[in-house]
Amino acid sequence: MIRLAALLALVALPAGCGAAGGRTAPATQGPPRRIVSMNPCVDAVLKDVAAPGQIAAISAYSHDPRATSVPLSWAMRYPAVGGSAEDVIAAQPDLVIAGPHVAVQTIAALKRLGIPLLQTTVPETVAENKAQITAIAARIGQPEAGLALNQRIDSALTKGRWTGPAASALIWQGSGLVPGKGTLADELLTRTGFRNLSPQAGLRKWDVLPLEGMFLNPPRVLLAGRADMGAGDGDANRMLAHPALKKAGRHFRIADYPSDLLHCGGPVIIRSVARLAAVRRELGNAL
Known part of the structure; x- marks a missing residue:
């Protein structure tokens, strides 16, 4: 585990140091291979669109039977992260997907360390949800899976x-x-x-x-x-x-x-x- 003191020391470095060393934000070619989700609703999308092995960690909410929006048996296959940058960095991500409720200090630390970050909003319509699925699927290199999920949503709406x-x-x-x-x-x-x-x-x-x-x-x-x-x-x-x-x-x-x-x-x-x-x-x- 990366200790908080070490993290703070890294954050205090000049902007180019964290990323230049390649230790905190490994460069990737092609789709990300270690995705960390900090949002339970993103967890649900990743379950359907991410390729096997792409997910490095999911949000702690998905390990909580009172809060999860995914099957608990699926969620327990993956480590869970809380809301701190220390938790996220320990998972060695090459992409972090964060919702709007993550603390600004955590987001700032991830940006400072040069870790690739995709920030999502809370969709309030079906159209916004489908657009978010498309964006996530494209970012992780799985556009076909995103399209398939959106087609399933359309089918469910037609049937209902x-x-x-x-x-x-x-x-x-x-x-x-x-x-x-x-x-x-x-x-x-x-x-x-x-x-x-x-x-x-x-x-x-x-x-x-x-x-x-x-x-x-x-x-x-x-x-x-x-x-x-x-x-x-x-x-x-x-x-x-x-x-x-x-x-x-x-x-x-x-x-x-x-x-x-x-x-x-x-x-x-x-x-x-x-x-x-x-x-x-x-x-x-x-x-």
């Missing part, structure tokens, strides 16, 4: 499309977290035959709706799931077991919508659409 009336719905996690307009979740609701009630509830793009507020304007379908991303198993999930919510099930449909379908796009879109479409088919023409 609902042409009848839209049923009112809320995606409501155990802590009351609700995705509103302008989110990927909202677009997937619309494509699969639902009308997101978030705007009628006066909610912002991402907001929290208390149990009492949900009862004031109940949806036809409540897509509820445990608030597992970064949350424990206690207070954040108590609302799902509330007696009032159980009684309310007589007046509107409560359908399971796991939190691992909410936080990522990419190939997760395929599973999300399949779940939403199944719930909509079960409703039939009920509004």
Whole structure:
């Protein structure tokens, strides 16, 4: 392991020293051979588009059963890195893919050391997700795999499309977290035959709706799931077991919508659409 003191010493060197020595940022010819992902949603994309042996490490979130968006059995094949530059450098990457929530100090250290870096955003539409998949696949030398994944997403959306009336719905996690307009979740609701009630509830793009507020304007379908991303198993999930919510099930449909379908796009879109479409088919023409 590279110790923090050694890392700080390297960062303190003049800009050309780290890369020139070739020890901290090995030059590569062709596609990268040691990719480190610092984002669980990128992990999910790499699972489908990276070639065997290209992945050197994935994000620590993917080792956490409460937070992973990939099968845990797959994630455990790879070392996990946290948010520090020390963790990442120890994995000896020739490409780091980082999301928008990585600390600026970590990004600055990676740039200072000349380590190739691809920074991603949080896509909020299907089109943005597909563009990100294309960009990642091209950067790692796997454009055909990226195209194939995008085709699978298109196929899932076509299969899940609902042409009848839209049923009112809320995606409501155990802590009351609700995705509103302008989110990927909202677009997937619309494509699969639902009308997101978030705007009628006066909610912002991402907001929290208390149990009492949900009862004031109940949806036809409540897509509820445990608030597992970064949350424990206690207070954040108590609302799902509330007696009032159980009684309310007589007046509107409560359908399971796991939190691992909410936080990522990419190939997760395929599973999300399949779940939403199944719930909509079960409703039939009920509004």
